[in-house]
Amino acid sequence: MLTIWGRRTSSNVQALMWCVAELGLPHRRIDAGHIHGVTDTPDFLAMNPNGTVPVLRDGDGPPLFETGAILRYLAGRYARPPFWPAEGVGRAQVDQWADWAKLNVAMNFTAPVFWRVVRTAPSRRDPAAIAAAMTTLGRFLDIAEARLSRHAHLAGEDFTLADIQLGHVLHRYHDIAIERLARPALAAYHARLAERPAYRAHVMVSYEELRVLD
Numbered sequence: 001m002l003t004i005w006g007r008r009t010s011s012n013v014q015a016l017m018w019c020v021a022e023l024g025l026p027h028r029r030i031d032a033g034h035i036h037g038v039t040d041t042p043d044f045l046a047m048n049p050n051g052t053v054p055v056l057r058d059g060d061g062p063p064l065f066e067t068g069a070i071l072r073y074l075a076g077r078y079a080r081p082p083f084w085p086a087e088g089v090g091r092a093q094v095d096q097w098a099d100w101a102k103l104n105v106a107m108n109f110t111a112p113v114f115w116r117v118v119r120t121a122p123s124r125r126d127p128a129a130i131a132a133a134m135t136t137l138g139r140f141l142d143i144a145e146a147r148l149s150r151h152a153h154l155a156g157e158d159f160t161l162a163d164i165q166l167g168h169v170l171h172r173y174h175d176i177a178i179e180r181l182a183r184p185a186l187a188a189y190h191a192r193l194a195e196r197p198a199y200r201a202h203v204m205v206s207y208e209e210l211r212v213l214d
């Protein structure tokens, strides 16, 4: 049995929960972070000195933090290829796109764009900063667009761990009130992800509790 600490509204928890659901793993999730607190307690900090979510424990195993490491742990222990290829260059190619998506798309979206739009009161929003952040993000979305216009998924034809690291921010990207350039392959890819029950259950969830109002 997996135990996961983290609130449903955390994008990193969403990536983890989506993966857990895709793999069909028995689990329990404990709310932690943001309005739920918990992450500043000594017990939690002993598991993750960063005080961030998610944290995962598999049975009596040690607590694990860093979403990318947790996803690879679960994939290595519980998934069958092609979700995370067994070895060699095939695995490295999935890791390459997973890390690329997390470092370039997720990290250039969540704080620079999502926080500035949803987690900032309307009167304090900075349209120029949002536009600049969208330009930076757009350079990476163009790479995803080119990739997805040739392949069904980010790392190739199969659904893999790389799609978790890209797809978990695409619901918010397509849902928030921003001007988006037309990227038809990315939009079609997101529409295909939105047909997956695990994506709907864990990624397409309300973020209203995060919204900051005037």
Ligand SMILES: N[C@@H](CCC(=O)N[C@@H](CS)C(=O)NCC(=O)O)C(=O)O
Pocket (backbone or CB within 6 Å): 010, 011, 012, 013, 032, 033, 034, 039, 051, 052, 053, 054, 065, 066, 067, 068
């Ligand atoms: N690099 C870490 C980042 C973890 C992180 O920043 N988590 C955010 C939520 S997405 C968090 O804990 N925020 C504080 C909170 O929820 O209280 C990972 O990938 O797991």
